[in-house]
Structures are given as C-alpha cells and as structure tokens.
Amino acid sequence: MRIIFSCLFLITFFSSLAQEEVKPEIKPIVKIDSLYREDQFFFSMTYNMFTDIPTQFKQNKFSLGLSAGFLRDMPLNKKRTVAIATGLGLSYQNYYQNLNISRDGAGAIIYGVNSYSEFVSNRYRQYSVDLPIEFRWRNSTFDSTRFWRIYGGVKLSYVFSNSSILDDGETTYKINNNSDINKFQYGPYLAAGYNTWNIYIYYGLNPLFNSATTISGEKINLKTLNAGLIFYIL
Template structure:
C-alpha cells in the first residue's frame, strides 16, 4: 500500500508541476523597411483660369478641372526624405468664358469676345494625357503615412480631345479637335500640404492656341492657370 500511495503522490506532483509550467510567448519578428517608397496615386480638383487674356475677356460660372494618375517615387538620400518622382495621368479641364469660337459660311473658324447677353452658353473643354516629373521633399518615415510635403515639378501634357460649344440662341456651334489648339502643353506646378490634403498650383507656359490664331488682328496668347487641391493616396 505504501508503494501505491507513493506512486500516486509522485504522479500528482509531476502533473501539477507540468500544469504550472508556462511556455514563453513567441512573438513574430517585425522587419523594418528602410527602403520604403512613397509611390502614390493622386487625384486633383482645380479651378481653371487663363492668363494673358484678350481685352474684355471674362470667365463665368465655375470652370472645373479634374486629374488623376500614379507617381513612382525614387528617393535620393539615405533618410528618404528627398526624392524624384515621375508618373502618368489623365486630366479633364472645363472653361466657361466669353471667347466664342464659331464656324463661318465657308467653314473657317471665327473667334470673338462677346458679352454674355449675346449668347446662351459658351464653353471649352479638353482631355489630356499628363506626364508629371517632380522634385520631392517630405519629413516622412517608414512608420507613418502622415507627413508634411513640398512637391514641385513640370507637367507635360498632350491634348488628345477638345471641344468648344457655343449656343447663340439661334444655332449651336460645336468645334471638335480644333486644329488651332496646341496639343502639347507644359508648365511648372507646386503641391504642398500635410497628409492627404495639399494645395496645388499649375501655370501653363505654352499658349492654348497656335501662333497663327488671331483675334481682331492680334495673336491669342492665352495660357492656363489651375489652382485647387491635390490628394495623395498610398
């Protein structure tokens, strides 16, 4: 009997000891990415204006611009706060103004600056493929996607479709892909802000119309100016 009781005691002791033994928690090893990039999708909303405008030129209503695309980030310093980026995107630009474009009896294009009382509606819109190339500064880290940024660069654009629509109350003139439009556009831009919200400004250096386009004997030298917000999404 003593032998039996001794065996039972030893079994109970070792069983209790085994239950009290706690295995150490194995935590996964987290690797820190020291080679992160700020590759980003972007989306912009702007108010569209013109510079170098003809005499008596005016805009009316809200001229909306939309753009979107993707930028590839290429850091140039060890802390990865300075980078160069290039990308590809699409833009839609819409303008309400009083520069009218109509077609004459012989098929020629006639340009004019008219009072708003002389027509029902007048608008110009264009669609383009964009190639932005920018120099970037930010105080980002691999741990956070919220940071201050200043991005500046040059945007090259190709207008693949354009249309002007004039309704003078009697007839509607719709001019598609006007040969007088400079299809290649370029200009500098600046984007600055914090996290997702950023101010955006683009100034076109190339005239919207080619050098042969005139109004009252003078060259139309209008250039685009877009101001608004741009959003970056990782």
C-alpha cells in the same frame, strides 16, 4: 496503501499543473524596410482660370479640372527625404467663359468675345496625357506615412481631344479637335501640404491657342492657371 494513494494523488496534481502551464506567445519578427520609396497614386481637383486674357474676356460658373495618375519615387539621399519622381497621368479640363468659337457661312472657324447676354451657354474642354517630372522634399521616415511635403516640377501634356460648345439661342456650334489648339502644353507646378491633403497650383507657359489665332487682329494669348487640391495615396 495510504502511502501509495498519497503518491498517486501527488503525481496527478503536479501533472495537471504542468498541463495548465501557459506557454509564452512567440511574436513574429517584423522587418521594417528602411529603403522605402514614396511611390504614389495621385488625384487632383482644381479651379481652372486663364491669364493673358483678351479685352472684355470673362469667366463664369465653376470651371473644374480633374487629373489622376501614378508617380515613381527615386530617393537621392540616405535619409530618403529628398527625391525626384516621374510618372504618367490623365487630365480633364473644363472652362466656362465668353470666348466664343463658331463657324462662318463658309464653315471656317471664327472667334469672338461676346457679352453673356448674347448666348445661352459656352464652354471649352480638353483631355490630355500628362508626364510630370518633379523634385521632392519631405520629412518622412520609414515607419510613418504622415509627413510634410513640398513637391515642385514640370508637367508636359499632350492634348489628344478637345471640344467647344456654343449655344447662342438659335444655333449650337460644336467643334471637336480644333486644330488651332496647341496639342503640346507644358508648365511648372507646385504641391505642398501634410499627409493626404495638399494644395496644388499649375501655370501653363505656352498659350492655349497657336500663334495664328486672333480676334479682330489681336492674338489670342490665353494661358492656363489651375489651383486646387492634390491627394497622394501610397
């Protein structure tokens, strides 16, 4: 009987050990896509300036520009560090300055450059649809989203809405969709930086106003210059 009880005890002991055996964890195999694209949403914030300014022209306050959109990435080499990209975006541009846009007694639009003491407030703003086309270089890899980049290209814009508001203390002149504004605007831009933070600069090649717009016979040849930051989000 002792032999039988001993055998039963050993069977129970080894059975409990077998039940406590820890099975090795089976981890899923993660496949890394080496054929990645840097398709990205972007958002930019800029300080807006003008070049080719008329006599006595000045800006005041902070003229803010905002834009956002999406870019489709198309790599050109095996390492995927060189690419071209195109996309679509929307922009809002605001300018505080002393180029006054008002109307004469007959309702015609007139332009002037006045001292800041001669009006209370004055600003111009526009909204546009943008088509950026850019050439890209980056030192990215398929397993890292942190890298240096230099992106340069051309932005084509269609201004679908614009307005100017001048308050001279007696009358407020609000002019919407001024036909003297060039609806099609274009220029080169450059974005460079590391990871999410990148500097951005854009220079408009064609004037803001059409060729017939003048101040006392002098052509208004204002061109836009926007500088600030652009953020890329995968």
